[in-house]
Amino acid sequence: MKNNQHIFDFDKVGKRLPYNVPDGFFDNSEQRLKTKVNAKQHTIKWHYVAVATVAVLIGLAAVIRLSYPKPENTNTIVYGSTEQQNNEWTDFAEADIFMENMNW
Amino acid sequence: MRLIADKLTTEILIERFQEPLYWYIRRMVVGHEDAQDVLQDTFIRVHLHLNELKDTSQIRPWLYRIATNEALQWLRRHHEFVSLDTDGASSLIETLRTDEYTDTTDQLLILFQEAVLTLPTMQRTIFNLRYYDELSYKDISEITGSSVGAAKTNYHIAKEKISNYILSHQ
Numbered sequence: 001m002k003n004n005q006h007i008f009d010f011d012k013v014g015k016r017l018p019y020n021v022p023d024g025f026f027d028n029s030e031q032r033l034k035t036k037v038n039a040k041q042h043t044i045k046w047h048y049v050a051v052a053t054v055a056v057l058i059g060l061a062a063v064i065r066l067s068y069p070k071p072e073n074t075n076t077i078v079y080g081s082t083e084q085q086n087n088e089w090t091d092f093a094e095a096d097i098f099m100e101n102m103n104w
Numbered sequence: 105m106r107l108i109a110d111k112l113t114t115e116i117l118i119e120r121f122q123e124p125l126y127w128y129i130r131r132m133v134v135g136h137e138d139a140q141d142v143l144q145d146t147f148i149r150v151h152l153h154l155n156e157l158k159d160t161s162q163i164r165p166w167l168y169r170i171a172t173n174e175a176l177q178w179l180r181r182h183h184e185f186v187s188l189d190t191d192g193a194s195s196l197i198e199t200l201r202t203d204e205y206t207d208t209t210d211q212l213l214i215l216f217q218e219a220v221l222t223l224p225t226m227q228r229t230i231f232n233l234r235y236y237d238e239l240s241y242k243d244i245s246e247i248t249g250s251s252v253g254a255a256k257t258n259y260h261i262a263k264e265k266i267s268n269y270i271l272s273h274q
Binding site: 018019026033036 | 263
């Protein structure tokens with residue numbers, strides 16, 4: 001025979017809870033939830049707009065850069081971009097000076 | 105047109121399920137204000153992912169799974185240590201005793217909830233889903249990620265623990 005003295009009778013509690021809510025909570029909660037959900041939806045839409053705008057601007061910048069290539073620098077030969085080119089101009093100038101001095 | 109239909113569906117879910125989901129969440133997080141916050145997060149997530157639900161016959165376990173995840177995330181954020189096999193009972197019991205919207209006049213009800221709160225989180229979740237919300241073990245297994253057999257075992261162990269707790273504290 002099963003001993004029930006060591007088993008709690010759950011029917012004494014059933015589904016009752018010691019919790020309660022403010023008066024009218026669920027009536028107000030329904031509208032509040034709908035408002036929050038709609039607000040979140042609008043926030044997400046604006047995030048998409050912002051991301052799309054940034055992407056368009058980046059794409060536009062890339063197109064503009066490709067459409068207008070960097071102009072060629074005509075002073076490259078005079079100022080030189082390599083040490084060899086610089087030495088060539090120096091040697092030429094030194095040669096010119098000595099030629100003039102030969103006429104003292 | 106599709107957006108309007110989605111909006112209405114979310115609204116219908118709020119109308120039909122906000123109350124049972126609130127009480128389910130309340131049993132998990134205990135405090136009224138906290139349950140309100142988690143309920144809100146739950147329905148926001150419902151709205152964001154509603155179009156992913158293919159089988160509307162599964163709407164109830166789907167909603168409870170989202171609510172469970174939101175409640176567990178809240179518990180992890182707000183209590184010292186919560187995992188699926190341990191519990192953060194002490195702080196939750198403290199909330200049970202001090203929350204503005206807890207009726208402490210019926211000590212048996214308080215003791216019963218204390219007993220439930222001492223269960224490991226997974227066991228407590230399964231117990232609440234079965235005992236209060238009367239979900240099937242199949243639905244409970246989908247919600248919690250456990251097997252049907254494990255859900256049944258956990259439920260019966262939970263009842264035994266609750267019984268022992270109450271009998272030892274009366």
